[in-house]
Amino acid sequence: MKKIIIASVLSLTALSAHAAEQGAYLFGNLGYNFSKLKKMDTQGVEGLSSSNSAAGASWELGGGYRFNDHFALEASYADFGKAKSSVAARADGVSGQLDTSLSASALRFAAVGILPVTNELDLFGKFTLNQMYFKGTINAGVNVPTLGIDAAGSSSEKQSRLRPGIGLGAAYKINKQLSVRGEYEYVSLPNWKLPDGSNLMQSGMHVVKAGLNYSF
Template sequence: MKVIKREHPMTQNTLPGISYQALLLCAVSLSAMVLSVPGQAAQSHDEGFYLGLGLGYASYSDDIYSSEVLNNLLAQEGIQPESVASSSADGDDSSFSYKLFGGYRFNGFFAVEAFYADLGDVSGRLSWSGQGTLVDATVPQLWDVDFQAEDMKVEVQALGFSAVGTYPVADNFRLYAKLGAFWYNTDSRGGWVVDATSGIGGIYMTEGSWEHSNDDHSWLGAIGVTYTLSEAIDINLEWETFQDIDFQYGKNETSDFDVSVFNASFSYNF
């Protein structure tokens, strides 16, 4: 007996190695060094418009390749696991990112800022093998199942704004913190293959792929330090976190992840 099932790609179109602790430690350590610098607080750039460009390292949380994602992919194919022989997740967790931003300083302590950010992309795969039952199969017994979710890829772009609080701490140095909201677009794609055999010679095969685009909004926060290089130029080092970003996968499953970005930027003051 041989059962072969093939599914066509589905498209849904709508409308865009460093841990959190390590990134936060970098920012805190840098802040401590700044606080140790003697001198008077910088007085320039207290009011007016500014524009900037930032380049960074985006670190994705591992929720994209989590056991929840794997279990949902198995369930959508009607696979009910009974015993596990092996299970693995292999994927990128970081990417190059960049940001364009601009804002207005009302005084030396408060500003508002808007930005566009490309948070890069990550890719990977999930695999599972073991014994289980198959909802779509006609053989009422356990099957030896091999499941692969391959060429999974997620990319993120964001557009948002934030309130910025700053505090001068030494000559030409300021600490700052941000809190804001952003609207994002996630594009995701991938494919899956199921290859199963039964003890009495049954063969079950199915495969498919997905391509989704998802738009939503969430919140962000950041801490950083600014060095006034000249009357017109500032240099910034920043840790920023983008929280609860949704993405779609499989036939119509949804999960979320976070992205932390450690970036360096410069801004021009008008």
Template sequence: MKKQLFAAVVGAALAFPLFAQAEGAYIGANVGRSELKLSGDFGSGKDNKTGYKAYAGYDFTQNFGAEAGYVNFGKVKDSENNDSLSVDTSAFYVAATGTLPLNEQFSLFAKAGVSQNRTKFNVDAMGFNFNVSKNKTAALFGIGAAYNINKNLSAVAEYENFGKTLSVNGATVKADLLSIGLRYKF
């Protein structure tokens, strides 16, 4: 995980000068409520955590573009007596974006793409310990709205669904993110 984060930071640092020269390029960061839904033989439930994401994109036209980013959904922990469960999920994604400007200040947008989800799942119950760390590719879709504060800076609110992030031994985890943030357009 640290290697992936380091690679993303180095890649962004190397790409930053290119973005500065490219009209239509943007970077952003969001924070919000992530929801992880667990289901399987052990039961089902959902938990909300603070999630965040960092992303970069490029608008090819006023209506169409592409975006890539990293999302951390937070860590879910639950324990009862000597039994414990923890789920830690993150994702890298690439998506095509569509934007519908309503006026000079407001626009609506949607995205569809693919995410590479990484989930670490740990169950320690009745003396039995089960650890698994899996990658799963899933479809991603999202919708949102943007308010242009000025020519370069926008406030955004969006909902993204990352599908199943884990499916192993009858257990599944699904993740989504409802977030707000800032986007800077070069």
């Protein structure tokens, strides 16, 4: 009987600990965005070269509320970095370059499903709605020394779109208030087309992130 009572008390203590897993929290993430602008195919074209680079470093700040062991809601702001591409031309003393960039940021809302593995470790999946803000910029320049021509110009355009996303990750509790988290996330991007009909972006956004949670 004594063993049964002790086991019951321990079980109730564990259940109480899980039930306490609720309340508000703040979080911050640093990450890397692998998305790229489409690279122009210059293979076999003399005097032309092209390059592109991933959007790179990203960050996110937000807050959430965990309702129980298995569900939370989050709201955040994220800067997804800036993807760049460049095309350069050089022939017979004439040179020119066309640089394109696309930066992205978002106001975000996420529904988070949580699977507690141990008292310290949680796995989670999330579905996000992202109010995306894009800024595209084009800079062009041409140089013809023999004619004394050295001209440059630029233009930019801003757009906003609502896009869905999904993510998977894990959080490990360091103490009652602080935990570390890591996750992978995919965010769908608009189907932008170049004049030749090809996609502007190579794919949607693939982002890996790591950060901290602080629970109240």
